[in-house]
Amino acid sequence: xxxxxxxxxxxxxxxxxxxxxxxxxxxxxxxxxxxxxxxxxxxxxxxxxxxxxxxxxxxxxxxxxxxxxxxxxxxxxxxxxxxxxxxxxx
Numbered sequence: 001x002x003x004x005x006x007x008x009x010x011x012x013x014x015x016x017x018x019x020x021x022x023x024x025x026x027x028x029x030x031x032x033x034x035x036x037x038x039x040x041x042x043x044x045x046x047x048x049x050x051x052x053x054x055x056x057x058x059x060x061x062x063x064x065x066x067x068x069x070x071x072x073x074x075x076x077x078x079x080x081x082x083x084x085x086x087x088x089x090x
């Protein structure tokens with residue numbers, strides 16, 4: 001079978017990173033300074049050759065991160081379950 005599988009995992013309590021946007025604005029003193037934004041990378045994505053390899057990678061991710069759980073009680077199929085997905089990619 002040609003193609004691969006993609007494992008997508010939603011991480012809980014992800015780290016925040018500050019990055020500069022490249023824009024410059026004047027501050028209160030009239031000097032130009034870089035604009036910074038805070039980014040949160042809470043979704044991890046991995047490519048694997050088989051579903052078994054995806055499950056092995058998921059096990060490694062569980063050891064390294066805390067996987068987010070569904071919090072919306074209106075979506076009972078996701079409620080209080082780990083948020084990850086394995087999809088087929090050509």
